[in-house]
Amino acid sequence: MYRTHTCGELRSENIGQQIILSGWVQRVRDLGAMRFIDLRDRYGITQLVTDENTPESIYEVLENIGREYVIQASGTVRERTSKNPKIPTGEIEVELSGLKILSSSEIPPFTIEEETDGGDELRMKYRYLDLRRPVIRKNLELRASIAGTVRTYLNNEGFIETETPVLIKSTPEGARDFVVPSRMNPGEFYALPQSPQIFKQLLMVAGFDKYYQIVKCFRDEDLRADRQPEFTQMDCEMSFVEQEDVLNTFEGLIKYIFKEVKNVDVENFPRISYSEAMEKYGSDKPDIRFDMTIVDLTDSVKGKGFSVFDNAEYSGAICVQGGADYSRKNIDELTNWVKRPQIGAKGMVYIKYNSDNTIKSSVDKFFNTVDLQRLINIVKADRGDMILLLSGNKNETLNALGELRLEIGKKEGLRIKNVFKPLWVVDFPLLEWDGETERFFAMHHPFTSPKTEDIELLDTDPGRVRANAYDLVINGVEIGGGSVRIFDSELQSKMFSVLGLTREKAIMQFGFLMNAFKYGAPPHAGIAFGFDRLVSLFAGLDSIRDVIAFPKNNAGRDVMMDSPSSISREQLDELNLKITTPQKH
């Protein structure tokens, strides 16, 4: 027997018991005649102790052990002379009567403690050591707990968890596919799924009615802190439902997770349209933990001889509460910030409504006090506030104002980590014009149904057609999204043709789905959640890497395994593949 207890469970009730523990050596404190060993496992740390009564044989073993050795310790639980209230096992210690090295360890490259001295790169390379740290392990425990909660909820709601294939067919729409060569079918490739989209719709045709899956998805696109090439979705689909049913079911799920995992009661999720989100927050994933909404001043600032405003397609403002005390330096910094290429504003105008009732702005030359007071009234600024204006092309300016709003929200401490404000963004546009290829793309995906009242616009003004599509946004992060699907093969064909797919191409790529729809497809709708993002939100992290056991780096490499890597000549031959560019290494 390796252990009778874990390193986290012994208490004063166990005093006097003979026990066996196994675990990793966290640290040895050598006081000469006494030694203390902190023994760690998943469950906690227990202190082992030796003194003058300890047999010599144990000291002989002790001489050889170091940090991260795996040892088995037997002994008697006794009360500590000086207790440690900081740890749950701090009342007791184990007086050693036996000690065995189960596995030795080299000196680890960084300290394995709550606060490690290791940098990101090193911790990634030795991920299995980093995972020993409680702070990382807790993230993965949280992940498991959320997954369990999701399953409980959806199982209770009658959903069937169904697996779908990973080796599937490449489709041109959407993200770039990862592809897998087929040995048995020379020159042909599988694709890894970007999502199980089509399969879940086929399951609806199959009558499964309520489906879900916690499933890996793959997208071969450039990465970010919140984007990995392989990531996990909570994927769901329901039949005989309308948008409202889906929103209610999954609002319920999210609330249930908050309650079960964080014991937080979240209010009903507000719903705002895509266009309102863009107008008020400059984003389709607004952070509504704070207001500071955008006000359209396009017409209000025209006609004063300031050509920037006069010639602008759009001028808009946000009001920084208490911002009148921003220094010249603060404002210059913000101005430079919005002028960075990533934001792309040409400049920034400020109006300070000082607490002594005076007004100071960077456009005093063009606007007198009455003009400025009028703007202050429109924006509903109070004394002590500051208004910031950006001007230019409408979409770009709204986007820049949205970014500025978030930046100031961050600076002002308004984006509080443990405050959660979910909302639904609805009525997304169905299509999105791509200037480069001069065609429409599906904003969500090609199976998304247009709003009934907008269907006729498909022929006349496709860009204005709204979709029955929705996103769940929490704290400025897109957590999930879905849509009501097309279940009518006529409408689906129409959609393909608007997307520029010929009938032949559509049949080649999606023929099996169109065929399926010929045999009685139920009305259906669904949603998918970014599981990694959801967990990182609960964990209070900005990066999803620390909620993934073995994540990849910025360039999609696994620095621990050093993958991707080249394959042998034999493997290439077997797959009928030829490498045309010189390989690294």
Next chain:
RNA sequence: GGUGGCGUAGUUCAGUUGGUUAGAAUGCCGGCCUGUCACGCCGGAGGUCGCGAGUUCGAGUCUCGUCGUCACCGCCA
């Protein structure tokens, strides 16, 4: 594809205008220590300043290139 940050001891970092033998903390090794729990005290070892070229009497420091890494833009239905 683009923009920016970083790369110096095992690790995390400092390193002045380009100027003597490149420092600190921590870790590691050795010694002392009977109540520690980030134990303490004393001593010691440890460096291809990412790599390559260039400028210079002289480069950790400046320039160019390259590699690695992180963040962002494009991209991600």
